[in-house]
Amino acid sequence: MIETNSSSEVIRTDHSLGLVKAASTIALLAGAWLFVSPWIYGVYANATAWNSWIVGGMIFLFGLIRIGRPALLVFSWLNMALGVWAFCSPWIYNYASTDTGRFINSLCVGVIVFVFSIISARVSTSRLSSPTQHV
Numbered sequence: 001m002i003e004t005n006s007s008s009e010v011i012r013t014d015h016s017l018g019l020v021k022a023a024s025t026i027a028l029l030a031g032a033w034l035f036v037s038p039w040i041y042g043v044y045a046n047a048t049a050w051n052s053w054i055v056g057g058m059i060f061l062f063g064l065i066r067i068g069r070p071a072l073l074v075f076s077w078l079n080m081a082l083g084v085w086a087f088c089s090p091w092i093y094n095y096a097s098t099d100t101g102r103f104i105n106s107l108c109v110g111v112i113v114f115v116f117s118i119i120s121a122r123v124s125t126s127r128l129s130s131p132t133q134h135v
Contacts, residue, residue, distance in 0.1 A: 031059025083114030
């Protein structure tokens, strides 16, 4: 708990913590979806399914860590990188033109994870850098 002489700063800090957890939860859910998507799209026997399982599992895990330990900002940055990877993976694994559903799925998950990880990181950074007055 941050000690301040202004109740508005404590409310702002609690609100910021809620935003970090909400943004991390959305990234976590997107990671869970990416993890199960090879079964949904029927490509679980394809070697590229491992990309979804590994990346989706890591996004889920990093989101879970971020929810439990919001001060660990590095996990938002890692999820941002994984969001970029998920976005680019249709071209890397060459299924952008052959599987429209998975293509769009990877783009959407990548954008969602990237955007909500940025939100989580920005809120944390502004919360950590905001001046507080100790009593």
